[in-house]
Amino acid sequence: MSGLEDLYREIILDHYRAPRNRGELPVPPAVKSEGFNPLCGDEVVLYLDVDDGVVTDLKIAGQGCSISQASTSMMSAAVKGKTIAEVRQLTRAFKALMSIHESKLEGEQDGSDLEDDLKGVRLGDLEALQGVVKFPVRIKCATLAWNTLIQGLDEAT
Amino acid sequence: MSSIDVARVKADFPILKRVVNGHPLVFLDSAASAQKPIQVLEAMDRLARESYANVHRGVYTIAEEASAKFEASRAAVARFIGAPSTREVIFLRNATEAINLVAYSWARSNLVEGDAIVLTEMEHHANVVPWLMLAEERGIELRWAPITSDFVLDLDGLDELLHNAKLLAVTASSNVLGTINDIPLLVQAAHAAGALVLVDACQSVPHLVTDITAWDADFVAFSAHKMLGPSGIGALWARSELLEAMPPFLGGGEMIRDVTKTGFTTNELPWKFEAGTPAITEAIGWHAAIDYLEDLGMDNVRAHEVSITDYALGALEANFEDRITIYGPRDPAARGSAVSFLLQEIHAHDVSQVLDEYGVCVRAGHHCAKPLMRVLGVPATSRASFYIYNDEDDVDALVSALKNAEKFFAI
Numbered sequence: 179m180s181g182l183e184d185l186y187r188e189i190i191l192d193h194y195r196a197p198r199n200r201g202e203l204p205v206p207p208a209v210k211s212e213g214f215n216p217l218c219g220d221e222v223v224l225y226l227d228v229d230d231g232v233v234t235d236l237k238i239a240g241q242g243c244s245i246s247q248a249s250t251s252m253m254s255a256a257v258k259g260k261t262i263a264e265v266r267q268l269t270r271a272f273k274a275l276m277s278i279h280e281s282k283l284e285g286e287q288d289g290s291d292l293e294d295d296l297k298g299v300r301l302g303d304l305e306a307l308q309g310v311v312k313f314p315v316r317i318k319c320a321t322l323a324w325n326t327l328i329q330g331l332d333e334a335t
Numbered sequence: 336m337s338s339i340d341v342a343r344v345k346a347d348f349p350i351l352k353r354v355v356n357g358h359p360l361v362f363l364d365s366a367a368s369a370q371k372p373i374q375v376l377e378a379m380d381r382l383a384r385e386s387y388a389n390v391h392r393g394v395y396t397i398a399e400e401a402s403a404k405f406e407a408s409r410a411a412v413a414r415f416i417g418a419p420s421t422r423e424v425i426f427l428r429n430a431t432e433a434i435n436l437v438a439y440s441w442a443r444s445n446l447v448e449g450d451a452i453v454l455t456e457m458e459h460h461a462n463v464v465p466w467l468m469l470a471e472e473r474g475i476e477l478r479w480a481p482i483t484s485d486f487v488l489d490l491d492g493l494d495e496l497l498h499n500a501k502l503l504a505v506t507a508s509s510n511v512l513g514t515i516n517d518i519p520l521l522v523q524a525a526h527a528a529g530a531l532v533l534v535d536a537c538q539s540v541p542h543l544v545t546d547i548t549a550w551d552a553d554f555v556a557f558s559a560h561k562m563l564g565p566s567g568i569g570a571l572w573a574r575s576e577l578l579e580a581m582p583p584f585l586g587g588g589e590m591i592r593d594v595t596k597t598g599f600t601t602n603e604l605p606w607k608f609e610a611g612t613p614a615i616t617e618a619i620g621w622h623a624a625i626d627y628l629e630d631l632g633m634d635n636v637r638a639h640e641v642s643i644t645d646y647a648l649g650a651l652e653a654n655f656e657d658r659i660t661i662y663g664p665r666d667p668a669a670r671g672s673a674v675s676f677l678l679q680e681i682h683a684h685d686v687s688q689v690l691d692e693y694g695v696c697v698r699a700g701h702h703c704a705k706p707l708m709r710v711l712g713v714p715a716t717s718r719a720s721f722y723i724y725n726d727e728d729d730v731d732a733l734v735s736a737l738k739n740a741e742k743f744f745a746i
């Protein structure tokens with residue numbers, strides 16, 4: 179069972195069972211962004227309040243597999259209250275964590291850029307999602323929330 | 336008690352000896368593609384070692400052998416589906432290509448803006464997207480026959496839907512619901528309305544006795560890989576009058592009688608629609624697959640599937656009660672062996688991920704039937720499908736793995 183327990187760490191299952199920041203925010207002032215993963219049919223809806231360069235509040239809606247929903251919940255907990263610059267850096271670091279496997283397979287990057295992206299960023303609980311990397315088809319489930327977040331931030335700023 | 340000696344059948348499938356994640360492989364995804372018995376693998380290997388050459392071209396011994404084997408395969412396919420003539424069996428890449436051939440060659444030379452095509456809500460994308468493409472290009476109207484809450488076609492409004500329609504494109508058996516449609520009845524209604532009928536027989540030819548003459552349909556599409564044969568080959572059967580009148584689909588070698596600098600004339604049927612070097616080795620594998628199924632007897636294949644599906648539906652209901660939703664008819668005699676389900680609120684991909692840990696292969700997702708998934712109101716389902724090499728032990732392995740998935744994701 180080691181492979182499975184690597185994928186579904188306890189903290190991930192906890193976020194899946196009890197997702198944080200579920201709900202909606204009035205639009206406007208909030209910005210709404212939606213992401214979709216055709217493989218699993220995962221759907222992520224984000225409501226972002228950005229004030230003075232800070233993500234002051236965010237709520238999440240949508241449905242999908244445990245990885246996509248847990249990742250969205252964990253993302254919401256990680257970015258709330260952070261500045262946009264911090265959020266963008268965290269996003270890069272998270273996606274670097276997720277792309278290690280893919281870029282190695284595709285021979286795209288030599289790994290040094292990834293280390294740059296990861297350097298000095300504290301991923302905290304998000305590191306629990308690293309096990310997803312061993313299950314390549316599920317990586318998109320984990321990154322969906324972050325891609326949707328960047329989409330929303332681009333719109334909000 | 337079974338009409339098939341499953342233990343003996345299993346022994347013919349080398350892949351079923353595999354161990355995955357420490358568990359013997361339990362393959363429950365034959366609706367997507369079936370495994371191949373040693374007889375099929377050996378037939379293809381033997382061709383490559385002894386008689387491989389391009390077909391219909393050489394005058395040397397092995398080319399003649401290869402051509403004869405290739406045409407013998409066509410004869411076997413024709414016999415297997417009850418086709419009156421081998422001229423009507425066109426070898427193509429798969430059912431998808433067969434349906435596209437009808438959409439390009441027949442529909443584009445017979446349908447004009449405002450004409451209507453009737454589809455059903457349970458069609459596979461292969462029998463949806465070619466018609467959407469045509470609709471967009473030509474201004475063709477698509478009408479959708481709905482399904483009932485019992486997961487069968489709603490026939491009440493059928494005559495109205497068929498009124499002035501040019502084609503009914505319908506699956507013989509749903510790859511998601513398992514539902515078996517009454518093709519003779521649908522063909523009768525369509526022909527009465529002046530519409531032709533295309534049958535997507537992907538999920539019926541591998542599992543049921545097929546008698547194309549009794550169907551009385553106009554076009555029938557199916558693939559070898561779902562009936563123990565290799566991928567890369569499938570067939571379109573169509574009435575010869577229709578095929579004679581249709582323009583060729585792809586141009587190239589094999590499909591011509593003569594070519595000059597200014598034009599060409601087409602070859603006779605069925606080669607008129609077989610441009611380029613065909614799937615030679617695969618045709619020989621398909622023949623061996625048909626021999627294998629005929630040795631078992633398609634009546635026995637069907638009886639075995641009814642029995643294993645009955646056992647599976649019963650086991651799922653007994654073990655998961657109201658925690659499982661099964662999308663498809665309950666009566667095993669009225670359905671194929673594809674069983675789609677959702678377990679509690681657990682996402683189908685999470686279920687199949689846990690099942691894989693126990694070596695159990697099921698499908699998760701939309702099964703290339705997104706219009707149907709929207710009708711069912713779910714983004715995805717898990718699907719277990721059974722074939723000749725599955726027995727009650729496989730169902731028990733599924734149930735036990737599902738129990739683990741349930742424990743894992745308990746809210």
Ligand SMILES: Cc1ncc(COP(=O)(O)O)c(C=O)c1O
Pocket residue numbers: 366367429430431432459461462506508509510535537538558569703
């Ligand atoms: C009902 C049905 N139609 C069409 C297809 C397409 O078959 P192929 O991919 O072999 O063309 C499938 C297979 O997935 C199917 O189940």
